[in-house]
Amino acid sequence: MIIEERENQIVLKEVDDFNPVHIFDCGQCFRWTKENDGSYTGVVKGKILNVSKNGQEIVLDNTNLKDFEDIWYEYFDLARDYSSIKKELAAHDKNLSDAVDFGWGIRILQQDGWEMLISFIISSNNRIPMIQRAINNISERYGQEIGEYKGKTYYSFPTPEQLSKASIEDLRECKTGFRDKYIFNTTKDILENELDIQDFLDMDSATCHKELMKFQGVGAKVSDCIALFGMRKYDSFPVDVWVKRVMQEFYDAEDMSLPKMRKYGMDLFGEKAGFAQQYLFYYVREMEIGK
DNA sequence: TGTCAGGTCCTCA
DNA sequence: TGAGGACCTGAC
Numbered sequence: 516m517i518i519e520e521r522e523n524q525i526v527l528k529e530v531d532d533f534n535p536v537h538i539f540d541c542g543q544c545f546r547w548t549k550e551n552d553g554s555y556t557g558v559v560k561g562k563i564l565n566v567s568k569n570g571q572e573i574v575l576d577n578t579n580l581k582d583f584e585d586i587w588y589e590y591f592d593l594a595r596d597y598s599s600i601k602k603e604l605a606a607h608d609k610n611l612s613d614a615v616d617f618g619w620g621i622r623i624l625q626q627d628g629w630e631m632l633i634s635f636i637i638s639s640n641n642r643i644p645m646i647q648r649a650i651n652n653i654s655e656r657y658g659q660e661i662g663e664y665k666g667k668t669y670y671s672f673p674t675p676e677q678l679s680k681a682s683i684e685d686l687r688e689c690k691t692g693f694r695d696k697y698i699f700n701t702t703k704d705i706l707e708n709e710l711d712i713q714d715f716l717d718m719d720s721a722t723c724h725k726e727l728m729k730f731q732g733v734g735a736k737v738s739d740c741i742a743l744f745g746m747r748k749y750d751s752f753p754v755d756v757w758v759k760r761v762m763q764e765f766y767d768a769e770d771m772s773l774p775k776m777r778k779y780g781m782d783l784f785g786e787k788a789g790f791a792q793q794y795l796f797y798y799v800r801e802m803e804i805g806k
Numbered sequence: 807t808g809t810c811a812g813g814t815c816c817t818c819a
Numbered sequence: 820t821g822a823g824g825a826c827c828t829g830a831c
């Protein structure tokens with residue numbers, strides 16, 4: 516990978532496994548919006564970034580070399596060799612190989628654990644546009660104004676302290692629905708017990724999964740998503756309706772319960788279960804396989 | 807008008 | 820343990 520600094524931009528050349536569409540549309544994040552020109556704009560760590568693919572180049576707009584080194588290199592997981600991961604997964608079986616070919620540019624973003632916790636609580640029994648809207652409402656009301664980009668104002672995701680200013684009714688007004696009390700209680704839980712989200716990153720996967728489920732509104736699936744996308748637990752295997760479908764279509768899994776399906780997937784793909792899940796999930800959802 | 811969506815919680819056996 | 824129902828919301 517070659518890194519080139521231009522005016523207010525960083526350009527990445529010769530990146531093998533990086534496609535903004537795959538990365539931002541594979542269901543791992545909710546705060547990147549697609550612009551009319553096909554690029555994506557989002558907010559991370561108080562910075563607004565726009566990402567586009569121009570031929571073989573990846574263009575990161577509205578940034579500089581320092582922020583690239585401090586934030587974006589880690590956020591986009593650029594130290595990881597996705598080619599070798601894909602090679603290993605593709606060798607596992609034909610279906611996974613097809614899924615990897617289809618979503619070749621997926622990378623698992625290293626997102627903020629606290630933001631993932633609240634975001635995936637909102638995701639339960641919900642649709643993606645509604646999830647995005649609720650998170651945006653929360654950010655606009657309780658986060659901090661970051662600035663403008665191409666005429667639009669952007670806000671940071673609120674800290675636990677900032678979000679604690681919201682009542683259950685306030686959260687309902689943000690269109691979180693019946694999850695309002697889950698968010699309220701989880702936020703209160705963190706502040707009152709002085710829980711540090713960073714501690715979850717140091718836990719082993721099983722402990723992390725179990726501890727996350729102690730928060731109200733966090734069941735097995737949501738816990739796995741938070742662990743995978745916010746806590747670097749790459750052996751997590753979130754099982755939702757889509758993954759259940761793919762396991763039955765591709766892997767002869769019988770109609771088993773979700774906890775059993777979770778174990779089935781973790782046993783099947785081992786320490787790379789999270790990566791396998793992402794390629795499979797993106798593949799079946801885009802192709803609407805098994806629906 | 808009824809169903810359904812990237813689940814979780816609660817209740818009851 | 821496991822099954823069954825309720826649950827905000829809004830798009831079809």
